[in-house]
Amino acid sequence: MPEGHTVHRLARTFAELFAGQVLTVSSPQGRFSAGAALLDGSRLVAARAWGKQMFLGFADPSVERAAGTEGSRADDDLRWLRVHLGLYGAWTFAGDGSSAVVHAIGAPRKRIGERDSVPARPLAALATSDDDWEPPAPRGAVRVRLVGEHAVADLTGPTACEVVSGDEVRAVEARLGPDPIREDPPPAGGPGRFVAAVRRSRTSVGQLLMNQDVVAGVGNIYRAEALFRAGLDPLTPGRDVPAETLRAVWDDLVVLMRDGATTGAIVTTRPGDREPDVGAHPGTPARTGPGRPGVRQNTDGTAGSVPADQAFYVYHRDGLPCRVCGTPVLMKDLAGRKLYWCPTCQR
């Protein structure tokens, strides 16, 4: 999936495209018809993320009339759409060209009509003016479609998609560990909670980093890359990792993940550790040859200039030489997910 940086980026995109607008909500696929009916015709007033969970807050029209004012809405006055993309969920956006909408955010695959270079104003050519813009027909199994004044958002393949109350939103958030991207760490303290949670467990630190109750938003790429950058053996029991090392991992995650949320792509390699001219000369094979397809990144096509095959130290690089020491990168299954690490740099 879409790790936490993607979900935060999504929440920002929803705020930019739809905040304050009355939305038409439907379920072209039909599996979310009841939930869509609850939200249809209400106003989007909040969009936020915690880890990999996204919450869109809708003002109930009747409550809105009773309250009378635009401001001072408590979470409990809203109906919330909770979405978790899971492994292959994705949002696809299209607009009338009045804003440079992000084309697709979610699972790392090509989306409807996506090209290698995404036009700055997707689908603008389809509209002759803002007034007669019509959303394109949904493609594929679209669970939810949100239509606003100038844009449409389609959701496919989510693990979770449901309408919940403010109470339920708080319950989900309370269960999650601290999120390195959030500027408002929970009262218990972000880094402190993370360090304590790891150090009271015998489970391997590699497994703990993927536990959303320990730290929210980290997925398989950030797990592998953060451990490499810390020089930490993923199989070390949590309780054996020095607190200062964990604090450094946290600080690194803050930088990496906030950068990812801004650019839309995960890049963890330092410039000096990349190969400057791979593929630049005819006959020079790219690192991602036949049988090793390139890792597609979540991106709107404009983020960063680092090629996908230069973005990581160890993720998806098993068998290739470590960028730092040349030792072949290892891979093994750990609790059902693939773990990548360099046995020389990480010990």
Next chain:
DNA sequence: TTGGAATGGACAA
């Protein structure tokens, strides 16, 4: 045409 694989997690045992 088919069948793994994919940046995830809920649930049962």
Next chain:
DNA sequence: TGTCCCTTCCAAT
């Protein structure tokens, strides 16, 4: 720990 679910894409038939 294992099984199942959600959907799409691309390499291998």
